[in-house]
Amino acid sequence: MPATISATEIRHLILAAQRQGSRMMADHLRAASLTPAQAEVLQVLATREPLTLVELGRLMISETGSPSRLVDTLVTRGLVAREPGRDDKRVVRLRLTPAGQQTLADGRAQTAIIDDLITRRLAPGEMAELARLLRKLLQDTPGGHAIEMRYPTT
Amino acid sequence: MPATISATEIRHLILAAQRQGSRMMADHLRAASLTPAQAEVLQVLATREPLTLVELGRLMISETGSPSRLVDTLVTRGLVAREPGRDDKRVVRLRLTPAGQQTLADGRAQTAIIDDLITRRLAPGEMAELARLLRKLLQDTPGGHAIEMRYPTT
DNA sequence: ACGACATCAATGACATGTCATGAATGATAT
DNA sequence: ATATCATTCATGACATGTCATTGATGTCGT
Known part of the structure; x- marks a missing residue:
């Protein structure tokens, strides 16, 4: 690697x-x-x-x-x-x-x-981490807003 | 979360x-x-x-x-x-x-x-982890093979 | 009542990914 | 030499995402 x-x-x-x-x-x-x-x-x-x-x-x-x-x-x-x-x-x-x-x-x-x-x-911890990283990439973008509507984090 | x-x-x-x-x-x-x-x-x-x-x-x-x-x-x-x-x-x-x-x-x-x-x-460590997780998802798939050709891991 | 602006949905045009098909060509077996 | 199979590429058809435009309708301000 x-x-x-x-x-x-x-x-x-x-x-x-x-x-x-x-x-x-x-x-x-x-x-x-x-x-x-x-x-x-x-x-x-x-x-x-x-x-x-x-x-x-x-x-x-x-x-x-x-x-x-x-x-x-x-x-x-x-x-x-x-x-x-x-x-x-x-x-x-x-x-x-x-x-x-x-x-x-x-x-x-x-x-x-x-x-x-x-x-x-993927183990549950890995799925959580993958989700966290992808959300970080999507932060403050239209695509991120669509995700937030579908899967709210609060 | x-x-x-x-x-x-x-x-x-x-x-x-x-x-x-x-x-x-x-x-x-x-x-x-x-x-x-x-x-x-x-x-x-x-x-x-x-x-x-x-x-x-x-x-x-x-x-x-x-x-x-x-x-x-x-x-x-x-x-x-x-x-x-x-x-x-x-x-x-x-x-x-x-x-x-x-x-x-x-x-x-x-x-x-x-x-x-x-x-x-994303920090360098986060990018490495994101790459690792996505590769894990792609393992032994045609899409994974294309990635392997483009970005070999060995 | 009227004009300006905003919203909604449909449609045109284009790019591209996918699946399938067919023609041309190359490789292999007999 | 011939038949069969495989490979390459082009093309048809379809789905869908994107960008733009248009017409109908609703909202708001005057």
């Missing part, structure tokens, strides 16, 4: 970990007919509904401005229901359909496999 | 760190008229040339099978030169052009800013 790790190497390690994880997630979620981004939409809607597009976008880790097309696909597939806002006609309100809830359950079974892989490789 | 960190949180932290880093890189590299993936191509070609497409793909962290279109764009822009292989007609040989070398220099100045942000946030 070299004496010092460069920042470039850190960047590449994060990219490699994300890409590898994404490939594995996609592989497993294929069995549930979902992509990783679609699975995240269903998961976020399961925890709180209805949500507007902007709210959904803020709660997703990717923090897209307004994930219209992603949601569009799920609506077309009958997994998400979209209805106009009552008080504000600009807004749409999104909910899971029964089919969406079922597909989410299938997806959860698949993502649990990936989570298990992580849990087998 | 909760007692235990879930594997799901680790996945989301990695994604957030990668997305945030990618946005910042894209922001800075715009000044050099490059995207993060294009900058990586130029960087890999600067360290060793000529390369075939498959070799380039293997050395890139994304480890794409054969990054034809990415390279196509760079050839069109005159930053990379493509010539037929001498012994094997299937193969193309890729090199940086003088314009590519200049653009790479501009890109390096920009990525140095991002690297500096990382260096300011």
Whole structure:
């Protein structure tokens, strides 16, 4: 192990970990007919509904401005229901359909496999330390705010 | 800080760190008229040339099978030169052009800013630990192999 | 009531990663 | 010499993230 790790190497390690994880997630979620981004939409809607597009976008880790097309696909597939806002006609309100809830359950079974892989490789103390270091990198950034909304530390 | 960190949180932290880093890189590299993936191509070609497409793909962290279109764009822009292989007609040989070398220099100045942000946030010991933990996650995976080729540990 | 500004969602355009396919070429076995 | 298999690269199709633009709608100040 070299004496010092460069920042470039850190960047590449994060990219490699994300890409590898994404490939594995996609592989497993294929069995549930979902992509990783679609699975995240269903998961976020399961925890709180209805949500507007902007709210959904803020709660997703990717923090897209307004994930219209992603949601569009799920609506077309009958997994998400979209209805106009009552008080504000600009807004749409999104909910899971029964089919969406079922597909989410299938997806959860698949993502649990990936989570298990992580849990087998890192001890609880290591996971805590990895989380601490990544949060430190993300401090005071939009990405960090999205994480804070999803996983508050206070 | 909760007692235990879930594997799901680790996945989301990695994604957030990668997305945030990618946005910042894209922001800075715009000044050099490059995207993060294009900058990586130029960087890999600067360290060793000529390369075939498959070799380039293997050395890139994304480890794409054969990054034809990415390279196509760079050839069109005159930053990379493509010539037929001498012994094997299937193969193309890729090199940086003088314009590519200049653009790479501009890109390096920009990525140095991002690297500096990382260096300011994490102490050397923390960077070493972050690298160790991410490598542990990547062990015995294709993504880990790409990292090993780029940053050997032996 | 009206104008200015802000917000929401949809859409266009582009980059790129992923999966699959096909054509051309090289290697190997018979 | 020929058939089979493997490799390389280009391309099609799709998903999705990013940036920008547009139209509709809501809020606020005058």
